[in-house]
Amino acid sequence: MPDFPHTRESSVARWSNYHGTIRDRAIPLLLVPEVPGEIDPGAPPKLRRCGEALSTIVAHAIREGKTLRVAGSRWSLSNVIEPGAILLDSAYMNEILRVRTAWLTTEYTHARSAKGFVPIFAQGGTTIHSLNKALGDIGLALRTSGASDGQRIAGAIATGTHGSAIAFGAVHDAILAVHLVVAGDKALFVTPRTNPAMTADVGDWLAAATGIPTETLRDDDAFSAAQVSLGSLGVVHGVVLEAEPLYGLRRRVIPFDFRDAGLRQAVETLDTLPLHPDRPTRPFHFEVVLSPYPPAGGGAFVVLMWKEDADPPPISPPPKDPDLSVDLFNFIGALGSIIRGPEGGRLIENLVNTLLSQRYSARDDAPRFPGEIFGPTTLPPGNGTSTEIAVAHEHAFATLSAIYGAIAAEAAEGRHHLGAFGLRFVPRGQGALLGMNQAGMTAHIEMGAIRSTDAMTIFRRCWRALDLERIPFTCHWGQQGGHTPARVQRYFGNNATKWRSARQALLTPAASAVFASRMLGSAGLG
């Protein structure tokens, strides 16, 4: 075993992910670079320390043939975050740096800088929370994020995290370059060949700063593969993302009848103007929260956000107390599995609807910054589950119809979805090969719930229903997924093949084995 520089070594007997879908795994070797209490006063600068640590860790994993996974905030519910023999905790790889103006291409400067866009380098362990704070302090903001801010940037993009920014894309669509460590003595600064934002100076600077020889690779397929890497293209030391001038978001929640014709039309056309005649501008964010058991006259909640100036200074919101305790959620989950009769089923359905109505009451908030709107999660850790189905927008209603059919059939057999559905829309961005937003516009139906013994049965029925309807779909890489080779091939088509080819080109066979995961096998991407 080498002496890993600037790194705390330990093991963990029982490690679980945030939602408890992966539980009590033993981690033989947990490595945390950059532990503050371990840094000698005479140590080299931070990026050099990180480089020395990563170089030694990756070289060791390849030499010993041990699987190496990098822990983000472990919010993913899928096996994409199953720890390997070595787990690297990137918590302190969290430096945020502005890319020098002199290193931007002329084209980027004219087309983007002139409009206020700014390339920012962030190490892979930097959280969305930290980015919101640090960027906000200098008048900048992320272009989009997920619903909350706990993810680390490398993990967020690796799994295709998105919001519902209907005119932008997913988080990975704001990425301009990825710094990948693929061997102990080799890193790649991967940028698109088409319209790169930066010159090779950035890769050269990273080589000098980290001490890891870095080649600038300008390749459209390699870049599009690295945008959503599933954690399997090497260690993401850092990314360059595009920030934009700080904005505020005014949020409005409007309860609707699930069967409202106007709502249906808005989902079909993505023209929301008829839903808010007093505010005749297209929103930045459009989302519909749906009850799985819509009651007469209700069951739908439209969430809209518009970009506006916001006056108060950016703040860094503290954590929130989860809605309900894990004990109570476990109790409800257990109860849901016990109650099978029609009366009990109706009770559960009414409970779901009551909780939804309480959570999504009508409101029209004053503008707040993205870091506040998409702040700390209130989801209780330990007992959640969710799948998210992504389809081309044109299939949205057929998909919803199939899902509601499956949900009704499951309810008739006494199994209930103890949660809600979130319908979000994400346009195609730069074209990440494994981005879920493959179509011009993609509809995402997230089915979050309390975990019960019935939950996976319900999810499987929904996936099968879509197969029967021959609707090409994929599941969110970070959520419970029915990722089979056939489904992946049907949805991603040639892009899945390109991703596999890019992985083969970026990694040696030995490195390929080190960065493999069970998900690659089940999705046919290994």
Added chain:
Amino acid sequence: MSGKKTEGADGRVLAALIAAATATSVFGAVHVRLANEGTSGPLYECDAAACAPAQTDDPSRKNLGRMDFYVLPDGCVALGGAVLRPDGPGVDVECGPPGGTTIYRCEAGACQPLDPAAGDDGAGTWPIRLPADCGGRIHELIVLGVRTDAPKVYVECDASSGPVGEM
């Protein structure tokens, strides 16, 4: 129609029961969680003698029943020390470097500055050891079994980024 109303009422009753069951103060807290505006970092398990990387890392520890939750005052990320007060129950935290700035008493649902002149002999209190690895920056403290003889303490270091620098 009337049947529907009854069912809806049942759902509301159940929802109200759930809300009531989460009001931990009704039953008295047996666990305490304190967190600040920082970012989750590595997890340690501490006893009176030492801290070590946690052998059990299960995020559901953040959200147990009968757990009191406190948000530390703005900027209280550098933590000089912490003392468990099982009787309250609550925790006194020293915000700032050791021997430094302000002590807050987190008890009965809120953290309030503690007047040093108020006098406190520390009887019945239990010092919480903080991991040296955190470098004095803590994101979260969780004490399980605050009224027991051997409370279990989990400490998450803070891993917040600094301000934006230049390449």
